[in-house]
Amino acid sequence: MSEGATFRHGVHPAEHKERTEHLPIERMPFVANYVLPLAQHGGKPSRPIVTQGQRVVRGQRIVDPDGFMSTSLHAPVTGHVVELGARRHPNGSLVPAIEIAADPFDPQCLPEAAAQDPESMTGDEFVRQVQAAGIVGLGGAAFPAHVKYAVPAGRRVRELVINGCECEPYLTCDHRVMVERPEAVVRGVRILAAKLGVERSTIGVEANKPDAVDLLRSAIGSDEAVRVVPLTVKYPQGAEKMLIKALFGREVPAGKLPLDLEIVVNNVGTMASLADWFDRGIPLIERVLTVAGPGVERPANLIVPIGTSVGEVLRHAGGLKPETREVVLGGPMMGQPLASLDAPVQKGTSGILAFTTSDVVHGNEYACLKCGRCLDACANFLNPSRLARLARAGRLDELEHAFVMDCMECGACSFACPSNIPIVQLIRTAKSSIRGQRSKP
Ligand code: SF4
Ligand code: SF4
Known part of the structure; x- marks a missing residue:
């Protein structure tokens, strides 16, 4: 197929899609336990409406939205609530979550309900339905x-x-x-x-x-x-x-x-x-994700119930190769390195990628060559080299004036840099310091 339209700047990382792009989506088998963090969407965490020990049915709402910027969460399996408590988030912190044990004797049929006619709904009703x-x-x-x-x-x-x-x-x-x-x-x-x-x-x-x-x-x-x-x-x-x-x-x-x-x-x-x-009538209780990367034995596209642990998904994909050094949730450019394989698949988990030592170690960092490749890479027309320099020096005011908050943390600048300068990591840390400063009374 011929090339099409595009935007200015950007980069061309190797695609690495050949091992999974033709693999049909497989359904991940059910596992024993599921962990559902209450804040797995952008916005406000949601409110649990189930109690410990309660039986739940696949697709049943277990969490209500807490305000408009929040959304619902449903049981990904039929089983019972083991606990409402702190569980490991992919970033390593402990967050409020609901753990559900699957009923091993339940057939786990998909909860199909009657079709609804969105055309007969008002705009508000439609929005409430999507939130529900x-x-x-x-x-x-x-x-x-x-x-x-x-x-x-x-x-x-x-x-x-x-x-x-x-x-x-x-x-x-x-x-x-x-x-x-x-x-x-x-x-x-x-x-x-x-x-x-x-x-x-x-x-x-x-x-x-x-x-x-x-x-x-x-x-x-x-x-x-x-x-x-x-x-x-x-x-x-x-x-x-x-x-x-x-x-x-x-x-x-x-x-x-x-x-x-x-x-x-x-x-x-x-x-x-x-x-x-x-x-x-099927709410968002599962999603399709890609398991891939040089550290995975059997790359796959899987449909996975929300709350399945990353470790279980990787086991289903044949496990990790011994030389695996890092597991990332999402893509390699913007994904989040995983702190623990116990962390669950969430609604936003598009991929589980495993990388080996040779993929993760990028060599020594060198001084900036002023080559301008990061500027050519930045689709937001920022000056990543300058942002990195200011971030390293902790000059937050100047960073704000240099539009650091417009950075979408895409990592294209770091990818393009021949000196291996961790530009996006420096920017990310500086942005979080600026947000911290702004939130102070
Ligand atoms: S991470 Fe930020 S500075 Fe770097 S290329 Fe992307 S938008 Fe530009
Ligand atoms: S790509 Fe790297 S070496 Fe080149 S100007 Fe940007 S920061 Fe400096």
Whole structure:
């Protein structure tokens, strides 16, 4: 397939998708225990509505949203609540969570309910339904989907953009969802487009997934209100602002949101979740993720109940090779190194990647060569070399004036740097210090 539209700057990391892109999605077998942190979406943690020892049924709501910026959580299996207590988060900290033991004698059938007609709902009812289903952005950030759909009075949405880029190396879960469930993706697009009242919906897919482009187009048929646009393969095209730039040539200004341009952006997997909820009554209790990387024995695309431990998923994928040095949740560019294999798969977990010593050790750091490669890499047109220098010196005021908070922490600058300067790590630490300073009374 020929190259398509794209944004300026960015990088071309090796794709490493060949081992999983053609592997059909397999269902992960049920395990004994599931851990569900209460705050696994962007926004406010949710409120438990079950008690210790209570029997729960697969798909039953176990946590209610605590305010609008919060969402629901459902039992991924039929079983009983072992405990409401502190459990290990992927970042190593202990967080409030619900642990459920699966009933080994239950067939764990999917909870199908009657279809609901979103068209007969008011905008508010639709938003409440999406919140009740616990649907979040499945591209990684896990932002509650209903918040994006609650368009404030006096505003409107003209364009719905669906992100099928999957520009992170190794990850192929979105690709497989587009190939195996194109009708569900398109159905979700149509449901959302009708509720938002958009003029047009555009699914952006990088040109390394020609089968997904073809199958989505077949599912769309002659409907001119939905189109698929192939995009040049480039990182970080999946970032909302880059995708908008690639598709429409329009900039979302610093500090603004796509909604300010009358655009809503969502991931392809999120569209399939909308179809599952409105057509089959299935809330977000499982997700598709990719298990890959040089440290994994049997790479796979798996559908995994939320709350399954990373260790169990890796065991199902044949285990880790002895030379594995690091396990990352998400993609290698923006993913989070895992502190413990006991941590659970969450709604935003798009991948579990294992890397060996030779992948993780990048060699010595050298002085900045002033080569400008990081500037050419930065799709936000920042000066990463300067930001890194200021971050190292702890000059937070100057960093703010240099727009450090606009950095999306995509890591393209670090990838491009021949001196192995950990630019994005320095920026991330500085941003967190600035946020800490701002939150002080
Ligand atoms: S400065 Fe930030 S936005 Fe720019 S390339 Fe580096 S990580 Fe990405
Ligand atoms: S890419 Fe690295 S060496 Fe080159 S200017 Fe940026 S920080 Fe300096």
